[in-house]
Amino acid sequence: SGGQQQRVSIARALMNDARLVLADEPTGALDSHSGQEVLRILDELHAEGRTVIIVTHDRSIAGRAGRIIEISDGMIISDEQTDTLDQGPEGAAETVAPAPVSGGLRGLLNRTGEAFRMAVLAMKAHQLRTFLTMLGIIIGIASVVSVVALGSGTQQRVLENISSLGTNTLQVFAGTSFGDIRSGRMTTLVVDDADALARQPYVAAVTPTVSASVVARFGATEANAQVSGVGEQYFEATGMTLLEGRFFDAEDVRQMSQEAVIDEDTRDTLFPDEATNPLGQIVLFGKVPLRVIGVAETQQSGPGGSQNLTIHAPYTTVQTRLLGSLSLQSITVKVADDVDTGLAETAVTEFMTRRHGTKDFYIINSDDIRQTITSTTETMQILIAAIAIISLVVGGIGVMNIMLVSVSERVSEIGVRMAVGARQGDIMQQFLIEAVLVCLIGGFLGIALALGFGVIFSLFDTGFSLVFSTTSIVAAFLCSSLIGVVFGYLPARNASQLDPVVALSKG
Structure with a gap:
């Protein structure tokens, strides 16, 4: 009532940055004041350079347009210019420069910024749930980074031990092989x-x-x-x-x-x-x-x-x-x-x-020992990291489950956004950003937890140290982002494919 439906329709068109606005009986069922308000809004849109087409049976409303096309029984019976177009200094009709188009990169950045803002607001509204969701990511990232660091530190310590043999050295021992019981008597x-x-x-x-x-x-x-x-x-x-x-x-x-x-x-x-x-x-x-x-x-x-x-x-x-x-x-x-x-x-x-x-002798090659231990520690490091990655996958599944629950809880919100012009891509982008943010923040906290564990570990005289590398930290960030995209895609797709009519009725 009172023109609210018309205003919502206009707002929806503007959210999609419409260059062409088609208004079918914009003043229908409105009092004169509300009707004039809606027509004023349409005049402002036209002044911005947008094309406004009004479908009406009221000649007084049609008279506001610069061009009137009369149709009867599906046939154009007249097409006339009116004197309502703004006149230029020489009496010629003035062409209004079109409003700048917010498409392309700028439009993408605007939509992404809006989706980011909506995702942050949703996370703030459910802080405890958000933290519990990212807890699996925190533990998984901390496990992977710590295991890789411990493997690197172990490898470094073992190689330092081997260095006592010297580099490029061969040791010739008496006896036919290692452990020969006769070597002491030879x-x-x-x-x-x-x-x-x-x-x-x-x-x-x-x-x-x-x-x-x-x-x-x-x-x-x-x-x-x-x-x-x-x-x-x-x-x-x-x-x-x-x-x-x-x-x-x-x-x-x-x-x-x-x-x-x-x-x-x-x-x-x-x-x-x-x-x-x-x-x-x-x-x-x-x-x-x-x-x-x-x-x-x-x-x-x-x-x-x-x-x-x-x-x-x-x-x-x-x-x-x-x-x-x-x-x-x-x-x-x-x-x-x-x-x-x-x-x-x-x-x-x-x-x-x-x-x-x-x-009657055998030879130990220090380089062979070094290569063998390096290969063994790398294999063990990969094996343990693979086991730790399982916790990441479990954390990712947790993110997906919570996001699916979030979609079902926010059906009405999604319906309202789509009703006022949000595209499917905008809805998908919002939920994807939310999932990636959860995983990125979880990844950051996981790395911080791993670094803290390294500091505490160094306080104990274990003979080993955790050696953190930039590569493993960057890989952890990328891995957490990938988990957010992979496990956030299904909830985001489900949200974007909701029928706004059904969503609003459920809401």
Whole structure:
């Protein structure tokens, strides 16, 4: 009543940015005041450059138009111009410039902005439900990011442990294979083998290696220790870092000097008093006194390695004073940088087999170990991440369920919007944006939760750390967006396909 239906119809046309407005009996069943108000609105639309066509039986209303076309029995019987068109300065009819069209990119941005605003209002109206909906996404994203970070941290720690073997290194051990029970009694690996390998063109450095487990004593302090007898090239081959003092040299090895290089752990254990300088101190290893000449950075022991304190001394000293045997336990070979370690391993195998007349040794390639562990950790990382992604899928299904419920609850709202001109695409866009927003905010909170977990995890001395990467974080955002689109499509499509008449009747 009172022209409200006409005004709603005009508003609907304007929401669709209509360039052509067709008004069929716009003043029907209206009082004169309301009728004039509706006609005034139509005049304003015409002044904006829109084409207004009025269908009427009232000649007084038709007289307001600049052109009157009279139709009878489906035939045009007259077509005349009136004098109601605005006249220009010279008396000619003035053409009104059309209003700028809000289509294209600008129109798309306007519609998207409106859909975004409606989605935010809907989320604010049901804050608890929105939070519970995104909870599955939060847990899923946090799980995936944390698992990937833990896998990266584990891989990094293991590779650091392997680095104690050195890079591009081969270790030749006595025995036919790993775990050979006869290896401890075999004496075929000798210093001459190391000297012969050092003369090969593909070798950068060689060091014989022997070891003995002893009790280290300094004053009233004692601890279990492993004395590694090595050559002067051992420190270069393994990349050991000197913190203070010096490494022993070839002359020290030849003279069987009673000197030792300790690591940080040994220094902290045997010399807890920071005022005591370990350099020059005499430490008793078993019954053999050795003078400390250097302190090196602690190297992580390889997988399954000993947890004893580590001391390095000339191998000649360890052989003669601690072991009483001239045989070697292993030979460490550093391969030249321009030589492939796989080819070098084959060459060493052939060389040592010819030299011994049989293959009474086995070789551990540090690069092979590195590649194997890297491959294994990556596989485990993918497996665990795949399991964590299941929680994301469950969270996505939760989003879809809640959005479907939301559509059924907001049928009347959808009907009103479509009745006043909202397109199917506008309705679909609104619900898609709402689903994507829920998942994006959930993804952001999930990443924040994972980072917080990383901070808490670092407070505990676990030996491992969480290594977060930009790639995993960006992938998490993209994944949460994709979940919003995929699982929000069905509710959005259902909402857009509602019949406005049915929707309004249900509302």
